[in-house]
Amino acid sequence: MIEIKNVYKKLGGKEVLRGINLEVQDGELMVIMGGSGMGKSVLLKHIIGFLNPDSGDVLVDGVSIPGCSRKELYDIRKGYGVVFQSPALLQSLTIEDNVALPLKEHSDYSADKIGEIVRERLHWVKLYEIEQKLPSELSGGMQKRASLARALTLDPHLMLFDEPATGLDPILTATIAQLIVDLHGRIGFTSIAVSHNMSFSFKIADRIAMLYNGRIVAVGTPDEIRGSSDPFVHDFIHGIAKKE
Amino acid sequence: MDLFEKTGSKILDSLEGVGGTIVTLFRGLYWFKQTIKYRALIFEQMLFCGVESIPVVIVIALFTGMVVALQTGQALARFELEGTIGNVVAASICREMGPVFTAIIVAGRVGSAMAAQLGTMKVSEEIDALEVMSIDPTRYLVMPRVWALLIMLPVLTIFADLIGIIGGGVIARLQIGVSYYTYFDGVMSNLEIKDIYTGMVKAVVFGFSISAVACYQGLHARAGAQGVGRATTRSLVFAFLSILIFDYFISAIFY
Numbered sequence: 340m341i342e343i344k345n346v347y348k349k350l351g352g353k354e355v356l357r358g359i360n361l362e363v364q365d366g367e368l369m370v371i372m373g374g375s376g377m378g379k380s381v382l383l384k385h386i387i388g389f390l391n392p393d394s395g396d397v398l399v400d401g402v403s404i405p406g407c408s409r410k411e412l413y414d415i416r417k418g419y420g421v422v423f424q425s426p427a428l429l430q431s432l433t434i435e436d437n438v439a440l441p442l443k444e445h446s447d448y449s450a451d452k453i454g455e456i457v458r459e460r461l462h463w464v465k466l467y468e469i470e471q472k473l474p475s476e477l478s479g480g481m482q483k484r485a486s487l488a489r490a491l492t493l494d495p496h497l498m499l500f501d502e503p504a505t506g507l508d509p510i511l512t513a514t515i516a517q518l519i520v521d522l523h524g525r526i527g528f529t530s531i532a533v534s535h536n537m538s539f540s541f542k543i544a545d546r547i548a549m550l551y552n553g554r555i556v557a558v559g560t561p562d563e564i565r566g567s568s569d570p571f572v573h574d575f576i577h578g579i580a581k582k583e
Numbered sequence: 584m585d586l587f588e589k590t591g592s593k594i595l596d597s598l599e600g601v602g603g604t605i606v607t608l609f610r611g612l613y614w615f616k617q618t619i620k621y622r623a624l625i626f627e628q629m630l631f632c633g634v635e636s637i638p639v640v641i642v643i644a645l646f647t648g649m650v651v652a653l654q655t656g657q658a659l660a661r662f663e664l665e666g667t668i669g670n671v672v673a674a675s676i677c678r679e680m681g682p683v684f685t686a687i688i689v690a691g692r693v694g695s696a697m698a699a700q701l702g703t704m705k706v707s708e709e710i711d712a713l714e715v716m717s718i719d720p721t722r723y724l725v726m727p728r729v730w731a732l733l734i735m736l737p738v739l740t741i742f743a744d745l746i747g748i749i750g751g752g753v754i755a756r757l758q759i760g761v762s763y764y765t766y767f768d769g770v771m772s773n774l775e776i777k778d779i780y781t782g783m784v785k786a787v788v789f790g791f792s793i794s795a796v797a798c799y800q801g802l803h804a805r806a807g808a809q810g811v812g813r814a815t816t817r818s819l820v821f822a823f824l825s826i827l828i829f830d831y832f833i834s835a836i837f838y
Contacts, residue, residue: 413717427712443717
């Protein structure tokens with residue numbers, strides 16, 4: 340379970356997170372939705388351990404992430420799969436080497452076994468015959484899927500997605516969303532995605548948390564969020580411009 | 584912000600940079616214990632740092648030796664001491680010109696490329712991706728680069744010394760009129776082992792400083808193309824500075 344307890348964070352003099360409280364149950368697919376610059380990615384970085392809160396705590400399976408040493412964080416992160424806004428594939432490595440990298444680093448598997456796992460993960464994300472290509476030879480959508488395959492390599496129990504639909508057309512966005520739903524059904528990981536893309540969020544989420552001005556203003560199922568009376572949630576969902 | 588505040592802030596930034604560079608180097612050295620596992624990455628970096636630098640090292644070393652021979656040869660000829668030109672060229676090349684010029688070439692060609700590559704990886708979230716895969720960037724990226732320069736800079740320096748001495752010999756023969764025998768006899772009889780190992784000590788220290796500066800600047804590049812450009816420039820400037828500063832102190836210690 341992920342517990343975010345009263346987290347405050349100031350960056351560059353601006354208070355980005357102002358007392359965030361959120362719980363994500365095991366196996367749940369939570370989407371944190373909100374406008375640009377509302378602190379969604381900053382919150383995700385607290386869960387990864389890239390940032391520490393000024394006050395408050397982030398607990399992953401009962402372990403306080405801000406209190407972890409660098410070595411402890413590395414141990415915890417072996418159970419994470421993270422898909423970044425950009426594909427973040429190592430450009431100097433082939434797709435096969437990219438996906439195999441976590442296994443080469445953290446397992447004693449033979450080259451054959453690693454190759455087998457890599458092909459399996461690539462098939463999970465519907466990528467075929469691209470093992471020897473470099474990331475730059477693939478389209479944006481394929482790179483995103485390869486990045487997803489790499490995140491799945493070590494059988495993570497927690498998947499984190501940072502704006503996974505950014506830069507993709509509506510069809511590719513729907514494809515990625517369906518992939519996440521399918522993989523979630525197959526593996527049963529806990530997942531937190533941050534996104535401002537509504538169709539994507541409503542498609543994948545078990546629950547949605549709406550982030551506005553550094554606070555969670557609403558949490559609920561997609562239907563509950565659609566019917567929310569909160570003015571920000573209403574305006575965000577219906578794409579109503581902010582009144583000056 | 585007043586002048587004092589600005590100056591103070593700059594000084595603090597510089598100290599942070601020096602401290603960060605030292606920490607980056609020591610983290611890289613800590614991972615030397617996994618050298619065998621990462622031998623392929625080290626070898627790849629050695630090819631880039633060493634083998635691919637050979638053509639430019641040849642040109643620079645050759646002309647350096649030729650210039651030293653020409654300048655000193657003409658001066659020595661006035662006192663009819665042109666027969667000692669081999670001593671002068673060998674000592675100046677091995678002690679000073681060889682290690683320093685090679686390091687400057689490597690800092691310009693390799694150090695800046697390292698900073699640009701790591702900076703690009705930083706801004707495209709590749710470094711973050713390594714971190715979330717529990718792969719320490721200092722193990723995967725810094726250690727192979729430190730190893731590569733640690734090995735290849737002394738090798739390139741020995742190579743540059745040889746080419747420089749040969750270049751000097753050609754000029755001594757053609758321009759100054761000293762026979763090859765006299766020139767190389769001067770080189771061999773007066774060149775001390777201390778001249779060689781001082782040059783090697785310099786090359787090793789320069790290898791550490793160039794790789795540490797380049798890796799630190801690259802890994803701390805700020806977002807965007809401008810950030811990568813800035814990291815590359817800073818890497819070059821700080822590497823040059825460190826080469827000159829270490830050169831002075833090592834010379835002062837050994838001579």
